Amino acid sequence: MPFSSLGLIDPLVSAVEREGYTQPSPIQAQAIPAVLAGNDVLAAAQTGTGKTAGFALPILQRLSQTPAPQGQYARALVLTPTRELAAQVADSFKRYGEGLRLSTRVVFGGVSINPQMMGLRRGTDILVATPGRLLDLTARRAIDLSKIDVLVLDEADRMLDMGFIHDIRKVLKMLPTKRQNLMFSATFSGEIRTLAATIVRNPVELSVTPKNSTAERVEQLVHPVDKKQKPSLLRHLIVTHEWQQVLVFSRTKHGANRLATQLENWDINAAAIHGNKSQGARTKALAGFKDKSIRVLVATDIAARGLDIDKLPQVVNVDLPNVPEDYVHRIGRTGRAGASGKAVSLVSADEAKQLFDIEKLIKTKLDRELVDGFEPVHDVPTDPKKLPKGPPAAARSASGRSSGRPANRSGAAAGKPGAPRRRRPSGGGGSGGSRAPQRAGSRGR
Ligand code: AMP
Numbered sequence: 001m002p003f004s005s006l007g008l009i010d011p012l013v014s015a016v017e018r019e020g021y022t023q024p025s026p027i028q029a030q031a032i033p034a035v036l037a038g039n040d041v042l043a044a045a046q047t048g049t050g051k052t053a054g055f056a057l058p059i060l061q062r063l064s065q066t067p068a069p070q071g072q073y074a075r076a077l078v079l080t081p082t083r084e085l086a087a088q089v090a091d092s093f094k095r096y097g098e099g100l101r102l103s104t105r106v107v108f109g110g111v112s113i114n115p116q117m118m119g120l121r122r123g124t125d126i127l128v129a130t131p132g133r134l135l136d137l138t139a140r141r142a143i144d145l146s147k148i149d150v151l152v153l154d155e156a157d158r159m160l161d162m163g164f165i166h167d168i169r170k171v172l173k174m175l176p177t178k179r180q181n182l183m184f185s186a187t188f189s190g191e192i193r194t195l196a197a198t199i200v201r202n203p204v205e206l207s208v209t210p211k212n213s214t215a216e217r218v219e220q221l222v223h224p225v226d227k228k229q230k231p232s233l234l235r236h237l238i239v240t241h242e243w244q245q246v247l248v249f250s251r252t253k254h255g256a257n258r259l260a261t262q263l264e265n266w267d268i269n270a271a272a273i274h275g276n277k278s279q280g281a282r283t284k285a286l287a288g289f290k291d292k293s294i295r296v297l298v299a300t301d302i303a304a305r306g307l308d309i310d311k312l313p314q315v316v317n318v319d320l321p322n323v324p325e326d327y328v329h330r331i332g333r334t335g336r337a338g339a340s341g342k343a344v345s346l347v348s349a350d351e352a353k354q355l356f357d358i359e360k361l362i363k364t365k366l367d368r369e370l371v372d373g374f375e376p377v378h379d380v381p382t383d384p385k386k387l388p389k390g391p392p393a394a395a396r397s398a399s400g401r402s403s404g405r406p407a408n409r410s411g412a413a414a415g416k417p418g419a420p421r422r423r424r425p426s427g428g429g430g431s432g433g434s435r436a437p438q439r440a441g442s443r444g445r
Helices: 010-019 026-036 051-064 083-096 114-119 131-139 156-161 165-173 190-199 227-240 253-265 279-290 324-331 349-362
Strands: 041-044 074-079 104-107 124-129 150-153 180-185 204-207 218-224 246-249 270-273 296-299 314-317 341-347
Touching (some): 010 051, 010 083, 026 041, 026 051, 051 124, 051 150, 051 180, 074 165, 083 104, 104 131, 114 131, 156 165, 156 190, 165 190, 180 190, 253 270, 341 349
Parallel strands (some): 041 180, 041 204, 074 150, 150 180, 314 341
């Protein structure tokens, strides 16, 4: 199905051709006609599905066909959870809208507010913003939101996770009641539905992925390893597989910094990206990673949310997230827009609970593979029923101040005959069914 059959005007069809998109993605095929028709939309779509063009193209079209009010007004408002996502969404609007006379501005915190105020002096057609900075700007009367025609909440689930609900509610109060509302979220919890009920009216509901499904095109693998060995195993994998562009996830900011420094000490170009870094440092790290002068970008979940890096081949979890949905978001960084990708998780015994929670969510038992020379002393259980009772060790160390002591220490793991890692997988290839770890063909350290 060509883009032109969705009712898009020529300048926008030309824009997607320039981008090299040959046909609409499923979310675009559904969202574009619905938005063009003026409907509210509630869409379950993860990053990587092409959702940005799904709302940007029809918004550009509608704005290009209606006159702009004179003054310090914005006509379309897109709220995003992170600065990086805001910048990327604004970039998409600018690229797609090249053939139209529409202005796009982006505002987010962490940088000086004055240039943003100057930029908004004559108003803007499209305003992409993170909620906190938008409130600062409205408090200074830098922009008037009373003539907004269309509101987009992008990655609404993450905005709630990040505690933006109060800011969002304050922004909503400044908008006219008559407007079009589009809400995009990767997951649909009760909380999201409650928020949606107060925003969208008679929405067209769209879903392109079953709830919380893992990107099927991403090859996933678990390497059981002792916690202390994780940095060395990461180095080993980068070097032996000659990975040139790796996005590594760390649960904590401190862990991300430490790992990036460690890799640099090993002459592997690395940078950390997280909420404590200045906007300048984050932009620089991301640019370096995109142009491949930085080989490894170590990111926390929040900082990495929404990053769009073309054809990113490799994602590594050096530790597992406490929230299983974050695993889905993490591995969604690779295998984007039809490309194939790989996601590897380095899992220590104290993370068994998180691993089982993830497997339950994605309804897949992940293949486990031991790497020669990095076999763990503390084995990672393969059967959830054999987890020790009580709070999981990883939850206790969620702050990153891990005791380093594993939660599980089985006799088998200590090298006795019959240890799970010595066994071959019981059910042959494929990804179904519980299995013992396989041995990787790679060499030792
Ligand atoms: P998004 O989910 O909006 O973050 O988009 C993910 C990636 O898919 C971006 O790099 C887009 O440029 C790309 N993309 C969006 N729509 C299409 C399409 N119809 N065909 C191919 N790639 C696309």
